[in-house]
Amino acid sequence: MRQRRADEYAEFAAARAGHLYRSACLLTAGDTHLAEDLVQETLGRLYVRWGRVSRVGNPAAYAQTVLTRAFLAHQRRRSSGERATDVFPDLPGAGDGDASLRLTLLAALARLPAKDRAVIVLRYWEDRSVEQTADVLNVSSAAVRTRCVRALARLRELLGEDLSEYARP
Amino acid sequence: MPENQSPDPFEGRLTAALRDTGDRFDTDRAALVAGGQTRGRRARMRRRAGVLGGAAGIALVGVGGALLLPTEDSSGPERSSVASSTTARPSASASPAPFSDDDLLRELKKLLPEGEFSEEGARGTADELGAFAHLVYDDGKGAAAIGISFARVEPGSQQIRELTECPDRTFVEYDDCSTSRLPDGSLLKLYQGYEYPDRRVDTKFWSADLVTSKGQHVTLSEWNSPAQKDAPITRPNPPLSTAQLKEVVTAEVWRRVVDALPENPKQPTKKPAADPLPPGVSGKKIGETLTALLPQKLDVVKQGGQDTEYAYVVVDDGKGQSLVQINVQHGMSDVADQLYGNGETLPDGTRVATRQGNGDDRVAGVVMWTVDTMRPGSDGFRVVVSAFNNGAAHAEPGRATPALTMEQLKEIALSPKWDQLAK
Numbered sequence: 112m113r114q115r116r117a118d119e120y121a122e123f124a125a126a127r128a129g130h131l132y133r134s135a136c137l138l139t140a141g142d143t144h145l146a147e148d149l150v151q152e153t154l155g156r157l158y159v160r161w162g163r164v165s166r167v168g169n170p171a172a173y174a175q176t177v178l179t180r181a182f183l184a185h186q187r188r189r190s191s192g193e194r195a196t197d198v199f200p201d202l203p204g205a206g207d208g209d210a211s212l213r214l215t216l217l218a219a220l221a222r223l224p225a226k227d228r229a230v231i232v233l234r235y236w237e238d239r240s241v242e243q244t245a246d247v248l249n250v251s252s253a254a255v256r257t258r259c260v261r262a263l264a265r266l267r268e269l270l271g272e273d274l275s276e277y278a279r280p
Numbered sequence: 281m282p283e284n285q286s287p288d289p290f291e292g293r294l295t296a297a298l299r300d301t302g303d304r305f306d307t308d309r310a311a312l313v314a315g316g317q318t319r320g321r322r323a324r325m326r327r328r329a330g331v332l333g334g335a336a337g338i339a340l341v342g343v344g345g346a347l348l349l350p351t352e353d354s355s356g357p358e359r360s361s362v363a364s365s366t367t368a369r370p371s372a373s374a375s376p377a378p379f380s381d382d383d384l385l386r387e388l389k390k391l392l393p394e395g396e397f398s399e400e401g402a403r404g405t406a407d408e409l410g411a412f413a414h415l416v417y418d419d420g421k422g423a424a425a426i427g428i429s430f431a432r433v434e435p436g437s438q439q440i441r442e443l444t445e446c447p448d449r450t451f452v453e454y455d456d457c458s459t460s461r462l463p464d465g466s467l468l469k470l471y472q473g474y475e476y477p478d479r480r481v482d483t484k485f486w487s488a489d490l491v492t493s494k495g496q497h498v499t500l501s502e503w504n505s506p507a508q509k510d511a512p513i514t515r516p517n518p519p520l521s522t523a524q525l526k527e528v529v530t531a532e533v534w535r536r537v538v539d540a541l542p543e544n545p546k547q548p549t550k551k552p553a554a555d556p557l558p559p560g561v562s563g564k565k566i567g568e569t570l571t572a573l574l575p576q577k578l579d580v581v582k583q584g585g586q587d588t589e590y591a592y593v594v595v596d597d598g599k600g601q602s603l604v605q606i607n608v609q610h611g612m613s614d615v616a617d618q619l620y621g622n623g624e625t626l627p628d629g630t631r632v633a634t635r636q637g638n639g640d641d642r643v644a645g646v647v648m649w650t651v652d653t654m655r656p657g658s659d660g661f662r663v664v665v666s667a668f669n670n671g672a673a674h675a676e677p678g679r680a681t682p683a684l685t686m687e688q689l690k691e692i693a694l695s696p697k698w699d700q701l702a703k
Contacts, residue, residue, distance in 0.1 A: 121313070121317075124313045124316060124317070125309065125310075125313055128309040128312045128313050128316075129306065129309050131312075132305060132306070132307055132309070132312060133302040133303065133305045133306075134302070136302060136305040137298060137301065137302050143305065143307065146305070146307075147307060147312060147315075150312050150316065151312055151315035151316045151319055152316075152319065153316070154312065154313060154315070154316020154317065154319070154320065155315075155316045155317070155318070155319025155320040155322075155323055156319075156320070156323070157316070157320070158316060158317055158319070158320025158321070158323075159320050159323050212297070213297075213300065213301040213304060216297050216298070216301050217301065222609070231294075231298075232298070235291065235294050235295045235298055236295070236298045236299070236302060241475075242414075242427060242429075242501075245429070246412065246429075249431070250431075251429070251431065251443055251489065251497065251499050252429075252487070252499060252501060253442075253443055253471075253487070253489060253499070254442060254443070256447075257442065257447065260447075263290070263291070263294075265590070265607075266294060267290055268605075268607055268664065268666075270294075270297075271635075272290060272637070272638065272639065272648070274290065274293040274294065274297055
């Protein structure tokens with residue numbers, strides 16, 4: 112990697128690692144070890160093809176795509192692919208009042224099939240459109256819509272319609 | 281989706297909750313970056329070796345995982361990105377000519393009626409992220425987004441059914457949808473609905489999905505606004521009629537585009553593990569059991585659900601429709617305290633929580649009654665049943681209360697028949 116590109120990559124990786132890690136934590140429903148692994152995998156893949164990635168215009172979005180796909184690939188490798196994670200790690204700030212709600216949210220995410228969870232994270236955490244989400248997941252928009260409707264219904268059920276403690280402006 | 285763009289309060293709260301939760305996570309970023317770089321260097325070394333080793337062909341470079349990621353229905357073990365990046369592919373001369381991003385835009389514009397084009401974007405067939413073209417088209421009556429995308433699906437697979445079946449009206453409101461088989465054996469779904477299925481914003485979304493007998497899948501989509509989301513509508517309807525959608529989506533050129541997509545290297549056999557489902561209780565059995573437990577006087581006018589863990593029925597007692605839904609889930613004990621903290625515990629140890637509240641923040645007057653139960657034991661076996669005073673999500677309420685009383689819901693949720701299903 113030429114020096115200028117190497118610098119660019121290092122700058123990008125340093126700037127995005129935190130966000131990628133947070134996304135990965137939501138995708139894995141709080142499995143921080145797996146999240147770290149996925150982020151390193153993602154950054155490694157970006158390193159290999161940084162020359163091209165840096166020219167596509169939105170490396171941050173590209174990184175998110177690679178991360179999401181790495182997560183889904185990992186889930187498929189596991190024999191119990193769509194099963195929930197069993198143990199929740201320590202959540203920073205677990206002492207304060209909202210902690211149990213955060214755990215509830217992670218628990219609810221963990222109940223979703225992996226692809227449904229990816230749809231929720233992309234649509235509501237990453238703010239992607241249906242089409243963009245479909246691109247990331249390599250599925251049709253129709254499939255994203257179906258999954259999204261289903262996942263929202265499930266989350267409503269698991270979390271309650273009002274999610275009341277989050278109902279602040 | 282920032283809350284101010286999302287009139288659905290639940291989605292807004294979900295966004296806030298995700299932010300609040302996600303933002304709590306932090307780690308040693310420098311270690312992550314260093315780890316990533318090490319992996320990248322290692323992969324690069326392997327890749328160079330691969331190029332040399334596969335001199336007869338074209339080395340497949342780059343983010344192997346992205347290219348190899350299967351479509352919705354593929355199965356089998358994921359090939360590691362490492363494996364793919366060292367694999368030499370057969371010479372490209374064997375595959376059909378690729379389409380560049382410009383090719384795709386040009387072909388799309390050729391097929392559209394006369395008009396002005398702007399905001400063009402596309403990805404060619406060589407891009408492992410998948411090929412698509414989109415643009416804003418104005419026939420003089422208002423700018424509208426149009427997009428086309430391409431994929432391969434396995435002939436005969438479940439995914440084809442999902443792509444070509446019209447959605448369940450209990451959950452998705454739309455104006456029209458039809459599926460037909462064309463003379464060449466292809467399936468065509470023509471859909472006229474909304475960008476947001478609950479219609480909280482009146483952006484219309486019309487689409488045509490073509491799946492040929494060879495598994496070539498083309499989706500053509502259009503909106504009555506220059507962007508899918510968060511743009512004001514510019515015209516009453518999207519510009520292309522369903523007949524025009526059909527004409528464009530069935531154009532022969534698109535099949536060649538799909539053929540030019542990189543082969544999915546996996547040849548899934550009969551896909552037993554496709555899109556692996558959790559080992560959950562079969563949705564069909566849940567639906568059957570629920571129907572059997574309903575009071576006699578109720579007519580079941582509709583039923584449906586998911587493959588596992590969830591089913592619904594729409595019942596009518598002569599006074600209007602009422603949606604009844606049920607989740608039957610294993611392994612929920614970890615959230616028991618959150619679910620049943622305020623509930624009661626029966627003599628046999630079953631925990632029960634009840635709720636009677638607002639069922640839909642967007643539609644006034646929707647009532648949702650819920651009985652949520654968990655059997656004793658380490659399995660965390662949960663049965664939660666809810667009844668509404670409307671017959672479909674987001675529909676206007678057709679009656680004052682659900683067709684089942686809380687007592688009846690409780691009886692259903694606590695029925696020993698669920699325990700038989702659990703085994």
